[in-house]
Amino acid sequence: MNGFIRVIGGKWRGRKLPVLDNEGLRPTTDRVKETLFNWLMPVIHDANCLDCFAGSGSLGFEALSRGAKHATLLEKNRTAAQQLNKNKQLLQIQNGHILQTDTINWLASSADQKFDVVFVDPPFHHGLASKTIQRLETYDWLSNGAYIYVETEQNGLLSRDVPLNWTLHREKTTGQVHSYLFIRENA
Template sequence: MSTAPARRAPVRKPSANHVAAAAPGELRLIGGRWKRSKLPVADHPGLRPTPDRVRETLFNWLGQDLAGWRVLDAFAGTGALGFEAASRGAAEVLLLEHDQKLAIHLQSACTRLGATMVRVVRADALGWMARREVADLDLVLLDPPFGANLFDAAVRAALPLLTPEGWLYLEADRAFDEAACAAWGCRLHRQGRAGMVHFHLLQRSAPPAPDYTGA
């Protein structure tokens, strides 16, 4: 697994060679095998694709080679985050989406890209994560609807699914500090902001070392 670089780099403005923004109603993948590929965005109330520069920053933090990674995009929506991970070599990407129309749209995008490593499951993200008992995910991507205030529940449901060195990405309408992350049982590795979007890269806290000094 890649090791993310040192903490708290600022979000940089797009450079001159940055991929141009997609037109309204579509998103453009910005890295990997499908770089510059365009995907239509469903006309759906409240749908909010992760901005290009946020995706660019996240995958600069994680590294551009995710070969062998197992990834969960738990509130997939447009699938932008999950498809970016697949584009960078992830071995398996699971897109969870509760809405039937959006799930169909995601499946269509998989077909369009030939993304055989991506699987779409129509399910409630919190319920699905609560039922899963295997800690085998290298990356969990969380971008829940901002108005639903699911941040705490989503992080607590996702953390047990990570491998010991796995990463958790959280996108929110507010910033969560180190104390908030510690209360979840994880550490804040990096965070940034783009407009009204706050984004965080977290990692599970190491369990305390056993104390062998007692009687």
């Protein structure tokens, strides 16, 4: 164990969860997380959530703490996925599902469920945000009115990467991180 994330709101507020120090793993800071969940406050309760690059689980666990109905956390790294499962057990989560899988491949099939809130916070400098966005829309993973949070490096997301039926609701730059919150309308 090399560090901790902190749940900042909801039923597990203040709980610290151990995280591994893996290359490319950068848990969302408390400041960014606070802003994001203020933006999501009207829609997070009873939402079906997808955390596409779960890493430390910071966003998925925060959503569950704040009343999300269910969260699916996807993580490619086996060791990180194992730690997510340990933290799931620690919090005694019944309404969360952790899959050790490649997000891009997992999203490349017709959706068997729809998500109301999606977190897209991939490792930087690999073009994964735009690929994920395309798959979410192409394979119909999103409910109408879904909120999609995307976190990228500066200039990591171009307007051509965003589907025409997604409206930019909020955005913020903190240091080298650019955060976007989109709302999807029916195509």
